[in-house]
Amino acid sequence: MSQTDMFGEPAQQASPAQASPTQQAAELRTQLHHHAHQYYVLDAPQIPDAEYDRLFQALQALEEAHPELRTDDSPTQRVLGKVLDGFSPVRHAVPMLSIRTETDTEATGAQAFDARVRRELGLTEDQPPVEYAAELKFDGLAINLRYEAGVLVQAATRGDGEQGEDVTQNIRTIGQIPLKLQCAEAPPAVLEVRGEVYMRRDDFEALNERQREHGDKTFVNPRNAAAGAVRQLDPAIAAKRPLSFFAYGLGEVQGWAVPPTHSGLLDALGEMGLPVCAERTVAQGASGPQGLVVFHQVIGQRRDQLPFDIDGVVYKVNSRELQERLGFVTREPRWAVAHKYPAQEQLTQVEGIDIQVGRTGKLTPVARLKPVFVGGVTVTNATLHNLFELRRKRARVGDTVIVRRAGDVIPEVVGVVGEARASYVPNFRMPANCPVCGSTVVREPREVNHRCTGGLFCAAQRKQALLHFAQRRAMDIEGLGDKLVDQLVDSALVRTLPDLYKLGLLKLAALDRMADKSAQNIVDALDKSKTTTLPRFLFGLGIRHVGEATAKDLARHFGQMGRKDDEQKTGIMNATVDQLLAVRDVGPVVAQSIHTFFAQPHNCEVVEQLRAAGVTWPEHEPSAEADAASLPLAGKTLVLTGTLPTLSRDEAKAMIEEAGGKVTGSVSKKTHYVIAGEEAGSKLEKAQSLGVPVLDESGLLALLAQNASGAVESANPDQL
Secondary structure (H helix, E strand, O other): OOOEOOOOOEOOOOOOOOOOHHHHHHHHHHHHHHHHHHHHHOOOOOOOHHHHHHHHHHHHHHHHHOHHHOOOOOHHHOOOOOOOOOOOEEEOOOOOOOOOEEOOOHHHHHHHHHHHHHHHHOOOOOOOOOOEEEEEEEOOEEEEEEEEOOEEEEEEEOOOOOEEEEOHHHHOOOOOOOOEOOOOOOOOOEEEEEEEEEOOHHHHHHHHHHHHHOOOOOOOOHHHHHHHHHOOOOHHHHHOOOOEEEEEEEEEEEOOOOOOEHHHHHHHHHHOOOOOOOOOEEEOHHHHHHHHHHHHHHHHHHHHHOOOOEEEEEEEEOEHHHHHHHOEEOOEEOOEEEEEOOOOEEEEEEEEEEEEEOOOOEEEEEEEEEEEEEOOEEEEEEEOOOHHHHHHHOOOOOOEEEEEEEOOOEEEEEEEEOOOOOOOOOOOOOOOEOOOOOOEEEOOOOOOOEEEOOHHHOHHHHHHHHHHHHOOOOOOOOOOOHHHHHHHHHOOOOOOHHHHHHOOHHHHHOOOOOOHHHHHHHHHHHHHHOEOOHHHHHHHOOOOOOOHHHHHHHHHHHOOOOOOOOOOOOOHHHOOHHHHHOOOOOOHHHHHHHHHHHHOHHHHHHHHHHHHOOOEOOOOOOOOOOOHHHOOOOOOEEEEEOEOOOOOHHHHHHHHHHOOOEEEOOOOOOOOEEEEOEOOOHHHHHHHHHOOOEEOHHHHHHHHHOOOOOHHHOOOOOOO
C-alpha cells in the first residue's frame, strides 16, 4: 500500500534518516497548520488528538534542539510565556471605522438603507438595482490581524479607530486564527484582515462551570469574557479561554488583487484558511432590499439557536467599486449599515431618581431600580438620558417601567407601563447647582443637556481635567498618565490643577510603584511645563468647545489672558460675548461657553493660582485680527500622511494652521493638498486617484512662503 500525505496525495518526502532538521521542521509545521485548520475552522478533524499531540511534541523537541529553526508562524509559538507589562499602542494604517446602526422594523431598515445608497449613487427608479451582501453582526471584540508575506506579525484591538492596542501574543493563542495563510500563489506583501473575536455559548458555559468549580468569579456574558481574555497581560491565561474568530473585512493591503465584490472577498479569505461565517447571503436583482428583509427575519427567528451571540445583521453594498464611489461620512461608510434586533427588555420598578455628573460636566438623570436581570446582567440603574427624555417618558418614582440594555451595553428606561398612579408624585426637576461641587448648572440654547459649570473645580470632572491639562498638545507633562492621576486624586493630593505644582519629590515617591527616579522625572516634567504658550495654556484649561484651533484663534485675537481685577477689562478672561464673537470661527455657542467659564470665580482663581505657581507664557498687546484672506493657506484644506524629513506631524500641522489652513484626517475631492512623506499609504493613493495635488516637505514650505495671490495655484504641485 502506498503512503499518502495529510492532503491525500502520494507522499514525496524523504525518509527520517535522510531529511535534514530544517526539512523535518518544515514538514511538521505544514502538517500541524493543516490539521489545526481542519479542527478549528472546518470542524472536520482528520486525525485523533493524540496524533496531533505527537506531531506537536516532535516539532517542539526539534525546535528545542535547534532554536534557529523556530519561526514566528510555528504552531509552538501560539502560547508565549512572557507576561506583558502593558499593551503597546498600534496606529492603524487604515482606520477601523464604525458602522451606522438602524433599529427600525425589518422592512424600513433595509429599504431606508437602499434608498440612501441609490440617492448617493444618483440612481433613478428605472436604473438597475444595487446588489447587497448580508452577514451577521457578531457580539464580540473587533480585531485587526496584520499578515506580512503570509505570516501573522501583529494583532491589534480597534481602540478609538485610529489607534488600538497590540494584543498579538494573546491572539496567537486562538486556534482558529492561522499563523500562516494558505496561499496557492505568492502571499500578499501586506494583508490586514479585520474580524471579530468572540466566545461560543457552549464554551462560555463550560468556562463559567470551571470558574465555579475553582471558586473563581464567573463571567456575565460571552462578549465580556472574550474581551477580557484578549486584554489579559499573561498570554498563558488567555490561552485557557476558549476564543473563536470570524473574518469580515480588510485593512491595509499591498501586493494582492482584492476581489471585486465583498462576497468574493469573504470567499477568498476562507480559501486562505481564515474562518468566515457561513451565515451570509447576496441579495440580487429587483428583490435586493426585500432579500435583506428576508435575511433579517430568518436570522432573527434563528438567533437563539445560533452557537454564538449576535445583536443584528449587517448590510453592505457588494461591489467594491461602488463602495469606493459611495465613500464615507464622518467615521462611517455610506455603503454599510448594521440593522440591530430589539434589545432584551424586562419590567421593574423605579425606586428613586439620582443625578450623575459625567467627566465632561453633563448631568444625567439615572433611575435607581429594583434589581432586574436584563441582557445577561443584573441591572440596578438605568439612564434617563436628560430632563426632556425623562419628561417624554413620564417616568416618576414608584412607576413600573420597561428596562432594556440600549445597544446591548447601557441600560435605559424605555417607558412606563401600568395604570395611573394611585397618589400624586411630583415631577423630577434638575438641580440649579451641581450636586458634586455646587457650581451653577446651565443648559445652553438649543441643547437638551444640563451641565455643571464647575469645570476644574468639580471633583466629578477632576481626573479628566488633569489628564487633559497634562496631554502633549496642552501643557505636555510627560509621565502624568491615568494611573498616576488616579492615585493623586484618590489620595486627595491633587484637588485642582495648581495642586500639581505643589507636588514635591517626597509626596510623589510615597505613592505606590513610584521610585525616586520616577518621582524626580515627574517633578522635572512639571517644572518644564511651567514655560508654555497662551494657546497651549488656554486649551489645557478644558473649556467646553475650545479646541486647539479655537485656542490659537483666541490667543491671536486678544494677545493676552487678562486678569479679573484689571480695571481696563482686557484679555480673554474679561471678554464679553460680543467681543468673543468677533474672533475668527467663534460662534454664539462657543462664545457663550467661554464667557460662562470665566464668569465662575473658582475658574478664574485656578488661572491665578497657576500663575502664582510659576506657569508663564508670552503675551503681547492685542492687535487687529489679521485679514484671513491675506494668509497663504486661507480657506485651504490639507491632509498629512507619512513621515516628513525634518518636520514632525504636530509641527507641520501648527505651521499650516498659522498660515490659515485646516488639517483633516481624510482625503476627499474637497482636499486642496496632500503633504506626503516616507511610507505614505492609502491617503497618497486616494489623492492620486482623485487628482488632488501632492506635495513633499519642501513643497509645503514653498507653499507657506507664497501669498494668497501667488503662483502656487498655476504651478505644478505634484513634486513626488
